[in-house]
Amino acid sequence: MSKTLIVIVGPTGVGKTELCLQVAEHLGVPIVNADSRQIFAEIPIGTAAPTAIQQERVKHFFVGNHHIDDYYSASMYEEDVMHLLCDNLFQTSNVALLTGGSMMYIDAVCNGIDDIPTIDDNTRQWMKQRLEDEGLERLVEELKLLDPEHWNIVDKKNPRRVVHALEICHMTGKTYTSFRQNEKKQRPFNIIKIALNRDRDILYERINARVLQMIDQGLEQEAMSVYDKRHLNALNTVGFKEMFEYLDGLTTLDQAIYKIQSNTRRYCRKQLTWFKRGQSIEWFNPDNYEEIIKYIDKKLID
Incomplete structure (x- = not known):
């Protein structure tokens, strides 16, 4: 069998x-x-x-x-x-x-x-603070500049998804899209x-x-x-x-x-x-x- x-x-x-x-x-x-x-x-x-x-x-x-x-x-x-x-x-x-x-x-x-990289604590805390200070709309606009391909498909009203994509961008220097093979x-x-x-x-x-x-x-x-x-x-x-x-x-x-x-x-x-x-x-x-x-x-x- x-x-x-x-x-x-x-x-x-x-x-x-x-x-x-x-x-x-x-x-x-x-x-x-x-x-x-x-x-x-x-x-x-x-x-x-x-x-x-x-x-x-x-x-x-x-x-x-x-x-x-x-x-x-x-x-x-x-x-x-x-x-x-x-x-x-x-x-x-x-x-x-x-x-x-x-x-x-x-x-x-x-x-x-x-295989998405694990976010380090410093980046996670930094982005969490930015979300509180700057708001979701500002971060969505930043994602559009750093990773326009992912910006096109991401749920722009979901802070966790937007923040996570930006965490990857800032921590690795690469786009979130580059890690997504699907x-x-x-x-x-x-x-x-x-x-x-x-x-x-x-x-x-x-x-x-x-x-x-x-x-x-x-x-x-x-x-x-x-x-x-x-x-x-x-x-x-x-x-x-x-x-x-x-x-x-x-x-x-x-x-x-x-x-x-x-x-x-x-x-x-x-x-x-x-x-x-x-x-x-x-x-x-x-x-x-x-x-x-x-x-x-x-x-x-x-």
Whole structure:
């Protein structure tokens, strides 16, 4: 049998965790996590990371294996996962399972990602200060001068993308465009892609309920424990941004909860749009476990 990577994706709150535990148990394989925030050990509640009990059921990779002040990128993740798959998991099994909702991480493993240089701390802090002092519009105009090709395609209302391109320009003396190859890498294994979705009303209800569950589990206390590191990129994410506003006294707890629910639903829509762009992907309701297993088993035989 050829080596095969099964990739199961889906929006936040859809029910990936339990479904993938069942699939992993059926196949007798561990789970390779593809969530860019669940890799950080300090924030398991806010990232809905697999619990200790779930990790006892099935071995997980890339869960809580980094700290929030570690620098980590999609290109580093690609390298780490390829090493794990080719030099470890595929040495003892013909099948591996990767799952998560981080679009960039999934794409990095399936298609490869450009090797963009890591930004040094001085450049990062300098550009962050410039964004605060000069504003986004001024930086967009600068990008037009330094890298007009990327300026033509970048989301000019997204400060992170504009700033990152300028960081590369200033740190390397080269354009951001020069590092972007956009060439799909060939993988030494087959890829089976499965996407999960539910009726939108049900999905939104699940998201709202999960946010309340996080509050009950101690999200406020978790946010307080990392409050002094709120400037870190690892914490620039839904759940923590809203809780930090609450801890700053800018909102009430109820308002923070409402914002987390609303912003999570917005992120969910963004994930679905991204996943629907993918080719050769089969969609299922995560409750249809037997149908999913039948599809996987058939694809592995074909």
